[in-house]
Amino acid sequence: MINLLDFDRKSLEDFFLGIGEKPFRATQLLKWMHQAGVDDFDRMSNFSKALRGYLKAHCTITVPEIVVAQQAADGTRKWLLQMGCGNRVETVFIPEDNRGTLCVSSQVGCSLACSFCSTARQGFNRNLSTAEIIGQLRVAQRELGEQTKVTNVVMMGMGEPLLNFNNVVAAMQLMLDDFAYGLSKRRVTVSTSGIVPAMYRLTEVCDVSLAVSLHAANDELRDVLVPINKKYPLRELLAACRDNVADAPRRKITFEYVMLDGVNDSGADARVLVRLLRDVPSKINLIPFNPFPGTEYRCSPMPVIERFRTVLHNAGMVTTIRRTRGEDIDAACGQLVGKVHDKSRRHLRLQKQGGT
Numbered sequence: 001m002i003n004l005l006d007f008d009r010k011s012l013e014d015f016f017l018g019i020g021e022k023p024f025r026a027t028q029l030l031k032w033m034h035q036a037g038v039d040d041f042d043r044m045s046n047f048s049k050a051l052r053g054y055l056k057a058h059c060t061i062t063v064p065e066i067v068v069a070q071q072a073a074d075g076t077r078k079w080l081l082q083m084g085c086g087n088r089v090e091t092v093f094i095p096e097d098n099r100g101t102l103c104v105s106s107q108v109g110c111s112l113a114c115s116f117c118s119t120a121r122q123g124f125n126r127n128l129s130t131a132e133i134i135g136q137l138r139v140a141q142r143e144l145g146e147q148t149k150v151t152n153v154v155m156m157g158m159g160e161p162l163l164n165f166n167n168v169v170a171a172m173q174l175m176l177d178d179f180a181y182g183l184s185k186r187r188v189t190v191s192t193s194g195i196v197p198a199m200y201r202l203t204e205v206c207d208v209s210l211a212v213s214l215h216a217a218n219d220e221l222r223d224v225l226v227p228i229n230k231k232y233p234l235r236e237l238l239a240a241c242r243d244n245v246a247d248a249p250r251r252k253i254t255f256e257y258v259m260l261d262g263v264n265d266s267g268a269d270a271r272v273l274v275r276l277l278r279d280v281p282s283k284i285n286l287i288p289f290n291p292f293p294g295t296e297y298r299c300s301p302m303p304v305i306e307r308f309r310t311v312l313h314n315a316g317m318v319t320t321i322r323r324t325r326g327e328d329i330d331a332a333c334g335q336l337v338g339k340v341h342d343k344s345r346r347h348l349r350l351q352k353q354g355g356t
């Protein structure tokens with residue numbers, strides 16, 4: 001069976017051409033699936049009986065099932081979704097006064113090993129399909145009902161989105177498509193730990209906002225916190241960032257910087273950061289570290305975070321401190337764990353090294 005949620009507009013047009021239908025059927029189907037939330041082919045009244053019959057025989061429209069739904073005191077909602085074979089991922093909705101942001105996962109687990117992230121501890125199983133990625137948005141919107149709209153999507157859940165390039169890009173095309181979710185390119189953000197070649201490709205094929213998990217302003221420390229830095233060091237990373245904004249004069253890259261007590265939070269660190277980002281149009285988002293069982297890191301105290309921000313601010317850099325949301329249901333950054341059948345055996349390696 002073909003899951004029609006796996007297709008963006010282009011591949012849906014190809015699909016319809018392949019079965020002898022006109023490409024405009026793609027638009028009609030996108031509207032049924034993503035705007036009307038209809039998954040029963042019999043209700044697709046502008047399709048011929050023959051086409052409905054074909055679709056019923058060969059296709060499905062299947063979204064992930066909810067295993068657990070939780071709501072935090074601050075209104076943040078989290079869904080644990082079944083992804084087959086015992087694998088589960090988490091999706092988080094963060095309501096704010098004038099917007100509602102959905103934090104979407106891209107992989108079951110993560111193959112990277114950022115030392116301060118709990119998803120990393122779980123190891124890696126597989127990439128999510130396009131249907132499983134866009135399905136998170138579809139399920140969330142269904143659960144939120146008519147009154148509450150998802151206005152922003154951040155690819156900041158479990159996984160490294162740019163290591164699941166094709167599926168993530170197809171899902172984001174659907175988020176941007178006027179006949180699917182119609183979100184503006186400023187409201188769809190992909191966050192990466194810095195997979196440099198994929199960043200260049202992304203700039204070419206998909207016009208969304210880019211966030212980069214920087215976390216350190218020198219290679220020596222970044223090698224430890226974000227080990228992919230050994231492969232793609234800061235110089236290469238920042239060149240890819242400059243390339244991303246080169247043709248978009250008003251666009252800025254968001255740099256995420258997790259505040260780790262005594263690790264990367266000194267005044268000197270802030271000044272090196274200012275110098276590093278001097279020639280990249282940027283916004284800096286300081287993320288208070290969210291602890292999880294077994295970690296040795298601690299969050300920098302608030303006055304330290306504020307001092308750090310002041311240094312950046314005085315150097316003319318747009319800097320915000322990310323408000324921690326959904327903490328009481330473990331929905332904050334770096335706390336998403338789902339359930340991963342680890343194929344990479346990371347948890348065994350970590351055990352041997354004396355980790356959790």
Ligand code: SAH
Pocket residue numbers: 114116117118155156157158159160161191192193211212213256258287288289290291292333334335
């Ligand atoms: N793999 C992608 C997408 C994850 S985004 C990336 O690295 O960008 C989630 C953000 O939360 C990343 O910036 C990540 O570094 C950060 N993060 C991870 N663990 C965290 C923790 N325990 N506390 C605060 N932020 C964390």
